Amino acid sequence: MQLPYPYPLSEIKKLIPVKIITGKSDNITGINEIHKVVEGDLSFVDHPKYYDKCLTSAASVVLINSETVDNPQGKTLLISDDPFRDYNVLVRHFRPFIPIQHNISPTAKIGENTIIQTGVVIGEKVQIGNNCIIHPNVSIYNHTQIGDNVIIHANTVIGADAFYFKRRPEGYDKMLSCGRVIIEDDVEIGALCTIDKGVSGDTIIGQGTKLDNQVHIGHGCVIGKNCLFAAQVGVAGKAHIKDNVILWGQVGVSKSLTIGENAVVLAQSGVPKSLEGNRTYFGSPVGDARSKMKEIAALKQLPDLLKRSRK
Amino acid sequence: MQLPYPYPLSEIKKLIPVKIITGKSDNITGINEIHKVVEGDLSFVDHPKYYDKCLTSAASVVLINSETVDNPQGKTLLISDDPFRDYNVLVRHFRPFIPIQHNISPTAKIGENTIIQTGVVIGEKVQIGNNCIIHPNVSIYNHTQIGDNVIIHANTVIGADAFYFKRRPEGYDKMLSCGRVIIEDDVEIGALCTIDKGVSGDTIIGQGTKLDNQVHIGHGCVIGKNCLFAAQVGVAGKAHIKDNVILWGQVGVSKSLTIGENAVVLAQSGVPKSLEGNRTYFGSPVGDARSKMKEIAALKQLPDLLKRSRK
Amino acid sequence: MQLPYPYPLSEIKKLIPVKIITGKSDNITGINEIHKVVEGDLSFVDHPKYYDKCLTSAASVVLINSETVDNPQGKTLLISDDPFRDYNVLVRHFRPFIPIQHNISPTAKIGENTIIQTGVVIGEKVQIGNNCIIHPNVSIYNHTQIGDNVIIHANTVIGADAFYFKRRPEGYDKMLSCGRVIIEDDVEIGALCTIDKGVSGDTIIGQGTKLDNQVHIGHGCVIGKNCLFAAQVGVAGKAHIKDNVILWGQVGVSKSLTIGENAVVLAQSGVPKSLEGNRTYFGSPVGDARSKMKEIAALKQLPDLLKRSRK
Known part of the structure; x- marks a missing residue:
């Protein structure tokens, strides 16, 4: 999701308990998981298998559970013991669940x-x-x-x-x-x-x-x-x-x-x-x-072929 | 669908821009696509491949995009440049979409x-x-x-x-x-x-x-x-x-x-x-x-059969 | 289902036209079909194929369409000409259908x-x-x-x-x-x-x-x-x-x-x-x-194998 305006990381730090390793950006303009990330976004990664993919993606800020990673693009890193949990905290903050009070919301x-x-x-x-x-x-x-x-x-x-x-x-x-x-x-x-x-x-x-x-x-x-x-x-x-x-x-x-x-x-x-x-x-x-239709036609003949092959 | 009463083609002509080739009927008692057509119905056809089927069906009146067709039963023809479009106009006229205003319609x-x-x-x-x-x-x-x-x-x-x-x-x-x-x-x-x-x-x-x-x-x-x-x-x-x-x-x-x-x-x-x-x-x-169960049982033996056949 | 209290068979007899063969219980604490039956339950059976299963189940009372059955555990029997129908009568009695009058029932x-x-x-x-x-x-x-x-x-x-x-x-x-x-x-x-x-x-x-x-x-x-x-x-x-x-x-x-x-x-x-x-x-x-993946791979080769086997 895109945020309505660039959101400073100093404010993010009040929401989730992270250590900031400064890098290319000190604010974020959106939050996205790795498949949808665009420049300006914060994304997250919590498994070494995907560190490289995330650190070479379009993300500007990466929420990650390791401080000692290869960071060729100099992305800003937010070090967390649980990036998945902290990412969810941000989602809940920026897009809180709002119950539906009417058949048609007055904001629709x-x-x-x-x-x-x-x-x-x-x-x-x-x-x-x-x-x-x-x-x-x-x-x-x-x-x-x-x-x-x-x-x-x-x-x-x-x-x-x-x-x-x-x-x-x-x-x-x-x-x-x-x-x-x-x-x-x-x-x-x-x-x-x-x-x-x-x-x-x-x-x-x-x-x-x-x-x-x-x-x-x-x-x-x-x-x-x-x-x-x-x-x-x-x-x-x-x-x-x-x-x-x-x-x-x-x-x-x-x-x-x-x-x-x-x-x-x-x-x-x-x-x-x-x-x-x-x-x-x-x-x-x-x-x-x-090809599949040919296989299906062939399969019909298989029981007979097996019988013959046994002889 | 059946109409509540025979509907004159002179009225149909006011709804859709067709030329009428007079034939066995000058009114319709229903409108139906080709699979459901019964006597008295108007039906439509817009592809030469299906002209024959439609012109030998039970339809009394045929909405069609060709004037020069073999019409052995002397059906009334309505010549249109787009029978599909004009058929839709008739459906919309005879069965207009009526929004549901209440949980239970007063007409139910x-x-x-x-x-x-x-x-x-x-x-x-x-x-x-x-x-x-x-x-x-x-x-x-x-x-x-x-x-x-x-x-x-x-x-x-x-x-x-x-x-x-x-x-x-x-x-x-x-x-x-x-x-x-x-x-x-x-x-x-x-x-x-x-x-x-x-x-x-x-x-x-x-x-x-x-x-x-x-x-x-x-x-x-x-x-x-x-x-x-x-x-x-x-x-x-x-x-x-x-x-x-x-x-x-x-x-x-x-x-x-x-x-x-x-x-x-x-x-x-x-x-x-x-x-x-x-x-x-x-x-x-x-x-x-x-038979299918036999094929499935035979298929389980196929990998082995292939191995043997390779030798 | 469990009943709120032990329900005497003399009351059951008022609901369904059965003959009672007295046995191990003169009341029931629940009604259940054979797959879910527990001690104290009434269950039913209407086909000789399943008599034995029901009469050796945990049920205390069996609604059955035969009086002359092997009843090793001395279960109480309710003899009915149509146990399925009578079981349904009991279900309807103990759990009657109650229409929903409000969006949220006041008993919820x-x-x-x-x-x-x-x-x-x-x-x-x-x-x-x-x-x-x-x-x-x-x-x-x-x-x-x-x-x-x-x-x-x-x-x-x-x-x-x-x-x-x-x-x-x-x-x-x-x-x-x-x-x-x-x-x-x-x-x-x-x-x-x-x-x-x-x-x-x-x-x-x-x-x-x-x-x-x-x-x-x-x-x-x-x-x-x-x-x-x-x-x-x-x-x-x-x-x-x-x-x-x-x-x-x-x-x-x-x-x-x-x-x-x-x-x-x-x-x-x-x-x-x-x-x-x-x-x-x-x-x-x-x-x-x-194994299935191997069969699928083998099946792709079957049309060729058949061709070769024909030669």
């Missing part, structure tokens, strides 16, 4: 000719454009941004928290989300869909994209323009799906991968890693659809 | 001993029979018809729009839905299910059928009597599933196919084309369950 | 610092602990128990009826549910999840467990502590999933099985029978993940 902005049906709940600082229809019992969490000509069907949930936990000896510790959901113009979202907010960046549904019912889009996904996702598709966190991609029913997409433009993934397929565009895929895990 | 009819729990939203002209229970936060769109002794669990959505789009160079163009959902007597529908309305005909859930939670039924499906669908089953548009069919958990069924009576489809299977009744199926794509 | 107990967002519906005798957040439009059925520090995201449904039907010649007959859902401390449940109540016992979500969006947990499941279930996982009735189990996205788990501690089941897998703990699984049906 709703455009012209937009119809909000009965039972819809709209959180703090939500923005909805013109000519939208939000069907009954939809729940929209704080800070969601929705463009023009958007239709959202009944009981869909926009902006629930990222499913992101750190395993501690005593159980799972939740990473608090401060990202948003951004839904561009001309999007239609079916009934009973879930689109989670980003952990620190934004989940984006591109212009003209259409989602059928019961689709799940995880935290921080970026979905391109004019995509078509059939019912019960699930996309895990931070996947990047480019323009004009078609996912048929019950397809599952793993996290942090890319699907290229114009790719088509046939029903019930599972996508464990990135896919090139302009091709058709099938299977769990997916492969080229035509 | 609700039977005796029917319990409507808190947070339920019931649209225009919905009919619900006797002795039903509609659990909290269910959303029922306009024109839905529900029989007697029906139970619908919480947060389910009945009658959302069909997921049906035409690809245009500039993006997807939505086909407006004017069909309904009809739920017959003694049906039970789980929590968080979606049953979409038909594009122009009806989606029907047959008497005595039971759906578990998170089941999706696409637009225009006809589900028989005493079917049992386990949790997270998804059925695409216009599938016809006959009586006493059992679909186990997470089964996916493709569009516009038929599953015969008493068929059983085991969990997580995918049904890409029609299935005969009275058999048990498994796999994605499905086959006879016993 | 809600702890300190717990936030109930707009549109949430909370049924009769629900208990919610301290420091919980219940997000908008969640529906919580009667008798649910929720611990401390629990987060439930929007439009989730807790405590809907078990999907449990008896096939009769005239259609499906519903087994009424009198169990509860119990959610322990520190659990987080995503948006649009369904957790069904037990048929007669409790569905339990163990302390510290986290469910992503659109997860379905069937009736009477017992989920351990610190489990992690990704989006769109479905677990059928009475599954027992032990501590620290991880189920990735769209996994399906069949009914009445056990998954051992620390097991990991990869995305889209289907679990048809019990799994040992401390291992990683994949496939539908699942096997050891590494």
Whole structure:
């Protein structure tokens, strides 16, 4: 998330018990986890495996649990015994949870000719454009941004928290989300869909994209323009799906991968890693659809082949 | 959809910019897309590939983008440069979107001993029979018809729009839905299910059928009597599933196919084309369950077979 | 379910038309179906195949459709021509359906610092602990128990009826549910999840467990502590999933099985029978993940092997 103004590290130090190793910046303009970090941001790292990635990222300030690290870019370091915990303190400070007191928050902005049906709940600082229809019992969490000509069907949930936990000896510790959901113009979202907010960046549904019912889009996904996702598709966190991609029913997409433009993934397929565009895929895990069909045809002959091979 | 009375084509001409080629009828009694068309209907076709199908269908009046077609039954033709667009204009005229102003529309009819729990939203002209229970936060769109002794669990959505789009160079163009959902007597529908309305005909859930939670039924499906669908089953548009069919958990069924009576489809299977009744199926794509089990057993021996074949 | 006090069989006889064969008990302290029965309970059996199981169970009183059975423990028998029907009569008597009249029932107990967002519906005798957040439009059925520090995201449904039907010649007959859902401390449940109540016992979500969006947990499941279930996982009735189990996205788990501690089941897998703990699984049906990966790699070579074998 971006902060409304540059925030001095002297103020940060009052929020979390860190030692400051001065470096390239003495303020921050945003906080972000490592996948979404931009210049001016504070980010955090708590495992030596990722020190290097974080210290060569775009972050200006790094919250870290080691003082003796290779810091080629001279980033400002905030030394903490528990960067994950302290990062969560900052998220809670800059984006506190605000309960929803009304069906439609008085801080929400709703455009012209937009119809909000009965039972819809709209959180703090939500923005909805013109000519939208939000069907009954939809729940929209704080800070969601929705463009023009958007239709959202009944009981869909926009902006629930990222499913992101750190395993501690005593159980799972939740990473608090401060990202948003951004839904561009001309999007239609079916009934009973879930689109989670980003952990620190934004989940984006591109212009003209259409989602059928019961689709799940995880935290921080970026979905391109004019995509078509059939019912019960699930996309895990931070996947990047480019323009004009078609996912048929019950397809599952793993996290942090890319699907290229114009790719088509046939029903019930599972996508464990990135896919090139302009091709058709099938299977769990997916492969080229035509190859998979050949494998399926071949498999039918396997019991006989085994019988013959035994003779 | 059926119109309340025969509607003269001279009036249709005021709604959409068409040239009328007179033929067997000078009025229409309904509008329907090609899969659901009955005598008296206006239907539309915009691709030469389907001209023949439409011109030999039961339609009395055809909205079409060519004047020079083979018209053996002498149907009345309405010549349009964009039949899809003009059909949508008619849908919007005959079934305008009416926002839901109350939790329960004053035009809804609700039977005796029917319990409507808190947070339920019931649209225009919905009919619900006797002795039903509609659990909290269910959303029922306009024109839905529900029989007697029906139970619908919480947060389910009945009658959302069909997921049906035409690809245009500039993006997807939505086909407006004017069909309904009809739920017959003694049906039970789980929590968080979606049953979409038909594009122009009806989606029907047959008497005595039971759906578990998170089941999706696409637009225009006809589900028989005493079917049992386990949790997270998804059925695409216009599938016809006959009586006493059992679909186990997470089964996916493709569009516009038929599953015969008493068929059983085991969990997580995918049904890409029609299935005969009275058999048990498994796999994605499905086959006879016993054959599939043999293939799975054979596949376990394949790595060894390959090793041996290399020697 | 447990009754608040020992209930004399002379009173039971006024509710259902049974003949009493006196035995070890002349009252009952609970009613339970056979999988959940404990001492003092009345249970029922209506098929000779299960007579023995029921008559050697912990039940003190057995509702049964045969007088001439081997009854080694001298249980009290209630002879009925239709034990299923009569059991349902008792469930309806002891746990009558009470409609929800308010958003939050006056009989619900809600702890300190717990936030109930707009549109949430909370049924009769629900208990919610301290420091919980219940997000908008969640529906919580009667008798649910929720611990401390629990987060439930929007439009989730807790405590809907078990999907449990008896096939009769005239259609499906519903087994009424009198169990509860119990959610322990520190659990987080995503948006649009369904957790069904037990048929007669409790569905339990163990302390510290986290469910992503659109997860379905069937009736009477017992989920351990610190489990992690990704989006769109479905677990059928009475599954027992032990501590620290991880189920990735769209996994399906069949009914009445056990998954051992620390097991990991990869995305889209289907679990048809019990799994040992401390291992990683994949496939539908699942096997050891590494073996399955070898099978998938081998299958890619099968079309070529078949070609060669034909020569």
